[in-house]
Structure formats: C-alpha cells, structure tokens
Amino acid sequence: MxxxxxxxxxxxxxxxxxxxxxxxxxxxxxxxxxFHVEVADEAAERERGLMFREHLDPDVGxxxxxxxxxxxxxxxxxxxxxxxxxxxxxxxxxVSMQAGVPPCSAGDACPSYPSAxxxxxxxxxxxxxxxxxxxxxxxxxxxxxxxxxxxxx
Numbered sequence: 001m002x003x004x005x006x007x008x009x010x011x012x013x014x015x016x017x018x019x020x021x022x023x024x025x026x027x028x029x030x031x032x033x034x035f036h037v038e039v040a041d042e043a044a045e046r047e048r049g050l051m052f053r054e055h056l057d058p059d060v061g062x063x064x065x066x067x068x069x070x071x072x073x074x075x076x077x078x079x080x081x082x083x084x085x086x087x088x089x090x091x092x093x094x095v096s097m098q099a100g101v102p103p104c105s106a107g108d109a110c111p112s113y114p115s116a117x118x119x120x121x122x123x124x125x126x127x128x129x130x131x132x133x134x135x136x137x138x139x140x141x142x143x144x145x146x147x148x149x150x151x152x153x
Contacts, residue, residue: 027144028063028123030086030094031133034144035125041065041148049124051078056126064122065148073114074122076104084130086123087115090150094139095119099131120150 025036036059040046046064050056066072069090076083080103087095096116104110115122121141123130143149 024146026063026146028061028147029142029144030123031135031139033059033133035059035061035123035129037061037063037123037147039063039065039147049074049079050081050083052080054080056081056083058126058129061123061125061129063147064124065150066120066122067150069118069120071115071117072119072122073112074098074101074124075110075112076101077107077110078105079103080105082127083124084127085113086125086130086135087117087119088121088123088141089118090120092121092141092143094135094137094141096137097130097135100127 026039027034027036029035038060040049040062041064046066049064050062072087074085082103083101085098085101087097089095095118098113101113116137123141
C-alpha cells in the first residue's frame with residue numbers, strides 16, 4: 001500500500017508538467033483556424049491518404065507534402081467522406097480549392113480534382129471546412145513544429 005501511495009503522489013506531482021506540455025500533434029493554421037494534421041510526406045502515405053476512413057474530426061485534416069512544386073490532381077478513390085481539397089504552393093500560399101468533393105467507390109474510374117496552378121502542399125479537410133475559411137489566392141498557410149518544409153517559407 002505505501003508503494004501505491006508513493007506512485008499516486010508522484011503522478012500528482014507530475015500532472016502539472018504533463019498538463020502544461022500541450023498538444024504535440026502537428027498542426028497548420030489557415031484562414032485564422034488551426035487544424036491538427038496527419039502528415040503524408042512519403043509516396044505510400046500520399047497514395048493512401050484518407051482512404052477507408054469513416055470519420056474525420058472537424059479540427060483535423062491531412063497535409064500532403066510533395067517533393068516538388070507542380071500542377072497536382074487528387075482523386076477520392078476509396079474515400080468514404082466528402083472533403084475540401086486545398087492546394088498551396090512552395091511559398092505556402094493558397095493556390096486553389098476543390099470544395100465538397102464527394103466520396104468515390106468507383107476505383108480507378110474516380111474523377112480527379114486538379115489544382116489551378118503549381119502546388120507543393122495539399123490540405124484535405126472535411127467538406128465545408130475549407131470553404132468556410134473564405135480563402136483568396138495568395139493567403140498563407142502556417143506550419144507548426146515538426147512539419148517538413150520543402151518550399152520557401
């Protein structure tokens with residue numbers, strides 16, 4: 001019993017340290033909103049994306065980091081939730097968005113949704129979240145710690 005009490009006392013003493021450490025998940029800020037993101041910076045991660053997901057929390061998205069800036073097109077193969085697809089260039093400036101892209105279960109027959117210009121980063125959010133940000137071309141995306149930055153800030 002004294003050992004259990006000692007452990008509980010130690011946990012109580014450490015609680016403020018863990019509570020103050022904050023959320024360490026990667027994040028981006030865009031349009032005045034912060035979104036926690038899963039980062040897909042390898043080919044296999046980018047290919048899988050949000051396939052087969054049944055749910056995405058409102059303040060969560062997926063950030064795709066590409067190796068070079070170029071016109072990009074995304075598709076919704078095996079994606080089960082509607083999304084907004086936001087494209088950003090190497091300068092981390094908003095290029096364009098495909099809003100309210102529906103899920104697709106047609107395999108390789110799913111349509112693609114292109115960027116309006118060269119992009120390096122793609123942010124996928126729940127449908128309606130990106131559109132509600134009211135972005136204009138050139139608006140910035142800010143990266144939190146731990147996100148690989150390929151392009152110029």
